[in-house]
Amino acid sequence: MSDNRRDFLKKGTLLGLSGLASALLGKDKIDKLEEMSYQLENTPAFALPKLPYAYDALEPYFDKQTMEIHYTKHHQAYVNKLNETPSTNIDYMSSDEVKCTHIDKYTSSVIRNNLGGHVNHSLFWTLLKPNPKGDANLPTGKIAEAITKDFKSFEEFKKEFTEKATKIFGSGWCWLVVQDGKLKIMTTANQDNPLMKLPLDNEDIFAPKKIPVLALDIWEHAYYLKYQNKRADYINNWWNIVNWETADKLFTTK
Template sequence: MTFELPDLPYSKDALAPHMSAETLSFHHDKHQKSYVEKLNSAVNGTEFAGKSLEEIIRATAGKSGESGIFNNAAQTWNHTFFWHSMSPKGGGAPDGALARQIDRDFGGFDKFRSEFLEKGKGQFGSGWVWLVLANGKLEVVSTGNADTPIAHDSQPLLTCDVWEHAYYLDYQNRRPDYLESFLDNLANWAFAAEEFANQGEGSRTAARRYQDAQADYARSGKADDAGRAAQQALDGSEGKSLEEARRKTAGSSG
């Protein structure tokens, strides 16, 4: 299969002034696009051709000889998850079951917020800060460079990219300001709550539904058209099941 650059789930100016259209253009159209292109080149003709991103990530994690494939697969996955971790109507605090779990595991949202900010500020160099579910408990973790929780059997719920290209045009070297703006204005708690509700085997993130649908149709020789249709079907429709997406993509593929 050939991986494609997924569309953003909102317009490039939708997150302004907290994240500019210029930042999103460079980040999505240049950086993530490069990861996708390098991944396609790296897996072509190998045992990883035809596998999903998650399969590739788990199969190559920790293997020095496969670091190029791992890095580009993980960065492709991480960025897609990051786009969905933000919303034009984001920020603030969650409610419902996720809020109650945050209270239990962190002692309140303010304590979670402080830990998220500290982990993000303390990540040396490039990387990511995540809210994850691990062994039934919520944790804040940071990962360096391309590393990702799905390589370590944790379920991501929310992430913020702390590579400099994610914020330098808007915040220069003020990473703490960027992290605060992410939590206060952009964090997509509706998405995180859906991920939390779908915990366990069979859960499908918005990013995974797109990737899985594309992988399924690659096996039937309809990857490109169906992958684009899957993205269109899933954008803004995070409650739709994979089966519904399959019906839509099957109908559009001819």
């Protein structure tokens, strides 16, 4: 059969099916289905999550300008790069967290860096909350009990977390994770996160997953405008706006 004839038959069959579908469902429903299908095809795979507060809501600890640039330029850039770099290895239907656990499948560092950037910032925003009056900000709920159990006291935990975050060489993140019911502090370089297989990670492949319950961005873009080179001041101010309610939810639903 010639290609022209095959094409003609194929188009004829599709037209016939389309006519049958119209007759069964009605033209309005078919138009609506086609519109939904078009929107689905043209919706980017990754999108910037809505920020749960205004850019100036975290003042005086995080300034408005830094928050706006951090969210609309840095986080947006990770999202844009991901959408511009389609990969046949990404399971687009899985959650972003699941994508991270399979990060070693992606040979491209572009995917690793930008997926990490997107996932880490999406979590980071939810772990911050306004504190305009400067109220004491201490953990509550089950996570408070676990911190006392695993670090002796909140003050000991705060000291250790602050030290590890301050000492990160270059850019990275400091995390509180829960693994097999125990809280641990860990750091990652660049945009890596605890869900990923990390370059120096010798852990058994069957080891329980490390679930992040607290995240602190230690990239200069997070603090340089307000704090310049004074990373320790940025970290000390961050403790005032940690959203412990979100951290507790992450801990209890791990």
